[in-house]
Amino acid sequence: MDAFFASVEQLDNPELRGKPIAVGGSGIRHVVAAASYEARKFGVHSAMPSVTAKKLCPELIFVRHRFERYHELSEKVFEIFREYTDLVEPLSIDEAFLDVTVDRKEIGSATVIAKQIKKDIKEKTGLTASAGISVNKFLAKIASDMDKPDGCYLIPPEEAAGFIERLPVEKFFGIGRVTAAKMHKLGIHNGADLKKWDLLSLIRNFGKAGRFYHDIARGIDERPVEVNSERKSIGTELTYEKDLTTRFEIIAELYKVEKELMERIEHAGVTGRTVTIKVKFSDFRQITRSRTLTDYIRSFGKLHEEVTQIRKSLDLEGSRIRLLGVSVSNLETDDCGDRQLELFNDEDITD
Secondary structure (H helix, E strand, O other): OOOOOHHHHHHOOHHHOOOOOEEOOOOOOOOOOEOHHHHHHOOOOOOOOOOHHHOOOOOOOEEOOHHHHHHHHHHHHHHHHHHHOOEEEEOOOOOOEEEOOOOOOOOOOHHHHHHHHHHHHHHHOOOOOOOOEEOOOOHHHHHOOOOOOOEEEEHHHOOOOOHHOOOEEOOOOOOOOOHHHHHOOOOOOOHHHHHHHHHHHHHHHHHHHHHHHHHHOOOOOOOOOOOOOOEEEEEEEEEEEEEEEEHHHHHHHHHHHHHHHHHHHHHHHHHHHHHHEEEEEEOOOOOOOEEEEOOOOHHHHHHHHHHHHHHEEEEOOOOOOOEEEEEOOOEOOOOOOOOOOEEEEEEEEEE
């Protein structure tokens, strides 16, 4: 879906149409949950601190989120997906992979199906969607971002190799900003550059992810569409261009991560009992610390309390931190009953 949360707000409130809006709070500790395309023209994007967004776009209008409404429209969209195929793998509330090798309406063309789905979504919800069509998940995901908003982009099998070779590594699904910067230092700027590297060299420089980079540079992605894939955790993380070094910076940035995570938990309609903090240092050393609770996380206050306890157990001051993340696992639907289980701590350290 195109700028889903923001588009829903503009759909329901005609006065917001054509204006730059951000879903989320406008306070000093708030972050942008979603931004309309009008706001994105100014550089505003999700997970950005609201004060920064306001500086980039002084006319930005902040709108409080309505997750029940987003769920309502999401269910309608997924109902449309399932009219065409039984093989639907949700990625989030507004995005999914569809395998239409065998389509229920016997249309026989993935491109025609994508266009018809877009038409149905527009007619039944009033919203626009963008579709990516190709031979595997990796290429389809990239294609879906090529022609937003209201796009429909096809990468045919015979054009996949050339498309990947021309594609900047920043555009690769699965390659973030930090990894892209590291690739640039190694002389890897596009798919053609990446394809020149052998598997061993990529693993040596990028660890386990090196195998993934080796395959996608060649258009290889054999992952099937998993209809019953069960979400094991939900989390969010931020990577910083400038390393965090002070206690105040660490506390402030963790707070932003916690806020975004709580919003994701709420709109996913789940809750969990295990809270995990992930910290990556400037030397790429990484640690995680987890805490499993007797009760489920049901409020931001509880999440913040547990994250704070974990943070205090770590000696982070004076370190140079490039990434902070928080996740919740041991998930259940939000209407589950609390279970009385033992409280214990779990630790894991990786380099």
